[in-house]
Amino acid sequence: MSDARGGAPGGRGRRDDRGRQGPPRTGGASGGDTGRRRDERGRERGAARAEGRGHRSAAAPTDRRRGTDAARAAAFEVLREVDGSDSYANLVLPPLLRERGLSGRDAAFATELAYGTLRLRGRYDVVIELCAARTLDRIEPPVLDLLRMGVHQLLGMRVPAHAAVSETVGLARERTGVGSGQFVNAVLRAVGRESPETWLARVADHVDPAGTDAVARLAAVESHPVWVARALREALAGNGRDVDELVELMRADNTAPEVTLVARPGLVTAGDLVEQSRGAGRRGRWVETAVVLSGGDPGAVAAVREGLAGVQDEGSQLVALAFAQAPVAGRDERWLDLCAGPGGKSALLAALASGRGARLVANEVAPHRARLVERALVAVPADAVEEVRTGDGRVVGQDEPAAYDRVLVDAPCTGLGALRRRPEARWRRVPSDLAQLGALQRALLSSALDAVRPGGVVAYVTCSPHLAETQLVVKDVLRKRSDVEVLDAREPVRDVAGDDIPLGDRLDVQLWPHAHGTDAMFLTLLRRSG
Template structure:
């Protein structure tokens, strides 16, 4: 034991226990050269290819993995294994990097990126999945031999054997102590152990407190970010019967169906667009815009930032039931095409237009032209980290300034585009205060300077009437903030605003 009561993990030479030697002096495999694997199974190979695509081309795992699985005919349990391996290694990259650095006894910057990805995959199999240790090591070493060469494969073998000598709990204690040697910075420790950048952890803690919750919930929130979410389907009203989708009813959105497994693309209603894959929180905020009290006509709705089209399809099905029509606007042409695909099952008279244009200009070009407007603003995505495993490592604190400026302009455009008496929903899949409450305050001040009167609509009352079960929403605010660890949804923010003049 060390003097402070913690377990001493160094050996007699002063190295961290379990640390591997350098690539030139690695531990030798117990197998004879002719018996060593020179490759691995297709599931592990595709997981490695996903990590390389994410690193080399800034691709998104959720866009890269499905076509690779189809192309290589990987299905069923193998597809599930590949998905958990790739997503888990990406989500927990920070944790595994800290462990690998200790196990290798060297700085991560000295490890070639493809080799580091292999070590992340092997570490996740050893510490995060129910894979027998010998299989986790031998299969990863075989993949390394196939993709990066025999020398690097020896290094991978040595490091993974070192990783496997300790349990996950032992490693978490070690990397937590290394991140916070004096145990006086809970953020640093949680960032290391729960695999989030420190600036994200601080922002999430502030968001919890700013929405009336306790900072003591922070660890539970980070743990929820690291859990693979269930697949949730949306039953688009008027297009599909509930019994076509299976699963169980959602906890939050009345249109939601939660699947316990399987490929959602195998559901006929999903294939033809009458249903879709959509988080419950995302469903709820669209339903809330449609349910917000309104005086006067309710015929023309606008989705200002419509790509990739999930909310637009739900809004279109709702407005169609009222004999109205939807305008879907998207600034990026390829995302506008995704919106068109999402709307394919809707009657033609429910869709007025799918446009490609800058949402910041709509308020000037069509002032007071819409009854309801959705602003699903581009954001950091900090509320959807469990679905976008690579996003936490790509975002930087500097992104907040540019994004919040864009969010203010888009909300200002929406307030100009809605008619007097109409309602705007401001939505983000980030709970960060700079992207939610502060944006709304700034946009309201700017609207007042322009002579536009606005009042808040009690979004909490609206969603309380809609929700499938009572929602835990502390405090006395009129906006709504959902949380993965409380509601089982992405951390969606919703503010409802009515134009008064």
């Protein structure tokens, strides 16, 4: 059995610097020619030196190794972009991998190193502070990212300790200087002296020495800000779930999700996508449009390149399909996606609208995101899209009162429901964001209710389970209105996903990564009354 750092006992082979199994060692203490390779002190020498072919480097130790392999270098650049430019890893990494020509194992290694480091940053920062004997603010940001990368290789990946240290030190010497390389070397060697299990216990004890705050301990170990951990616990309780599920939920946030494709109805089928994926795809769990990829580049699937399919979480597909399934009274001809960027739900809805003789208006406030919507809609029949426009969703209800039969509000939110896919979001968001976002969410929902006609349906959707962004927003908006009926969102969700999908007792629907295998999407359905 290999150890926690991916090393293997003798006789089962060595692991290379990625943790991959190599050929077994030959010879041993009682066989082969190793006896002839021992010096006068009994130390074993390499074959080259024993035969007089070896030599010692004339360079100083700190000058012997600079740089590392392309995969580690790419992961480091992603971390620097995320930290220095507020970029998102899922937008930075794919083009970087293509630019560097990284694919297969190298691409997978770079992806896990970058995403895993971002997900578990909170845990690793405590480990680094304990080993560096200094606070994080006294460590230069690039050096801190290097340390986080090294710690992830030591504690979170099957990388041999010697490779994790030497490769990270080499990268440090190349990018941040010889002095920082020595510092990185010392810290990582200290980290490597303890097992991952030991470090988990030390992290928990460091943040809560008295052992009185279980949520704070869990937040540190599972690498979430404490305020996020407390909010997730409240969300579980507010949706009638056991608060003890918090451990599973946070671990699900730290598990790399598989890529999910959406087969846009009328353009391509899920069966076609499975066939085009060449063995890497399987049907989704809940909706007929979903195909899950076990690996590979989704851009290699022909239907994705042609816009017949796209990358979209199955939970996101489910709430859009349930919205389209909800019954409206009277005509059903004009639909509005109020916050359309980047276009995944718009493309799915437009494809559905095409089959029903309806038309979609896609509204997006940011011009660059509106262009992404146009790109997502490229393969949808033109008669299904009335317009892609740039505008403030908060005034649509005033400008176009009672003009639509269906309105989707996929509201901007903290994104706490998609931490599996955007791990850096947990470190960027702060509690004060909720007030600003909450005002926007309420204004958008109010506008949508004004824009839908009597008998029409509004869906309020967020990719966050936070009660302040979900139930409280709807409650506050409805308190000021007497012309809205709350529909049972569970019915159309079951119509789409089947009766086996686990749902709560509330009329709204909250999905969970640990319970449904999706992002934590929230859905409320509202009908405008006369």
